[in-house]
Amino acid sequence: MHDLLLPVIVAAFVAACASLLGSFAILKRMALVGDAMSHVALPGMGLALLFKFNPYIGAVAFLLVAVVGIWIVQYRSALSIDTIVGVFFTTSLAVGALITPDQDLLEALFGNIAELTVFESAISIIMSVVLIAAIIHIRKKLTLSMISGEIAHSVGINTSRLEFVFLLIFALSVALGIRFVGALLMGSLVIIPAASAKNIAKSLKTFLIWSVVFGVFAATLGMWIAYSRKVAPGPVFILISACLFAASLVVRQVKKAAS
């Protein structure tokens, strides 16, 4: 049981960070970007594994390139973000799948948080805390620019810079979460807890709190089940999150019927 404690703590922190971020991604209606980014991380991890350096560094490098790419596309080209996601990012998933060594592919795709060293765990926790603090710090500006970019601009918020900072935080969170749930499921780590929270929350405060509660709960329970059943934690996490989502949907319908 002692072996489990550290990975559970890491998972809880990573999930808290991802689900908090996911709340803003949902507000901004960019739920798919998390998926896209995690796909981009795969070739980076593949190259890193091929050349035998830390896959995390490979993932971060590729993600940073993706962030700049997304940002430029949004501000400089007429292509919609959906098109970019559909073409470019799935292509990078295909490339990643080809260049990642076979024995590592499953881990890269579905994650394996139990393999983290103590050092890596500490880095993950510290990064989660830093990213959470960053999101909380810019939450008001972020919300305002998501409600209306024009109003945000009119009160002096540099919306394109804010967008860049948000995407940067997004990329780093994806890099964090990829060790936990893997490249294929990372998008869900970001989105499902927030989507569930949106079903039951009316205020921003409760939305953010529920999102983090759902994320952390699913991560901890998922780790425990995965450990005791000896299965990969990522898919278990997603299944628990999906159950929570279904429950939140019921609550939403009941509330609607009552009002």
Place this chain on the structure above:
Amino acid sequence: MNILEVNALNIDIAGSRVLDNINFSVEKGEVLAVIGPNGAGKTVLLKALIGLLKCSGSIKWAGGIKKGYVPQRMDIETDVPLTVTEFFRLHESAPSINRIKEVLTFVHLDARILKSGFGEISVGQRQRILVAWSVLGNPDVLLFDEPTADIDVAGQESIYNMLYHLQKNLGLTIILVSHDLNVVYRHAHTVLCLNRKNMCFGKPKDVLTPDQLLGLYGGDKAFFEHHHNH
């Protein structure tokens, strides 16, 4: 004293000219109404005035002017998890609840609305909330882009009354896009008629002549001539 001077303003969007050689000025404390048919560039002009769009020519605001902006439309989901109170709290001035209630009275809204969801209130109510929100920053000038649809006539009328109260009580300068010529006639000090270029600029009774309006909105003239031929 002029609070705003616009000279030889041109705006191109996606390679085509949307506004061509616009010239006008606004005095402190006055109400300027911008009128014109759909697609005349009224919203574009307002966006350019707050610096949202690239343009050539000059837009000169008086020094230290604070601007409040109320956009024409917001793309908001009805179930957005944000209460009206929370929306007010997004303002950089971090307003107290008393201050929020104060600006609510300016726009003739009851404090009960604070607990409602920002997406579930009516378009007209949200428009007032936005006005109240922009007043939080004690602006010198309010740029108000009137929503074209979704508000009934009575609702529109009371929004105008509210705006003119604000202008009187707070000494605000107001630049508003309007579709209602009656309102413009009664309340605006100056009118800017726009149809991609400056069609007229001046006092309502001087510039809102039948000929001007025909030129601005087009429309009936061709039909009448056609009718006479038969």
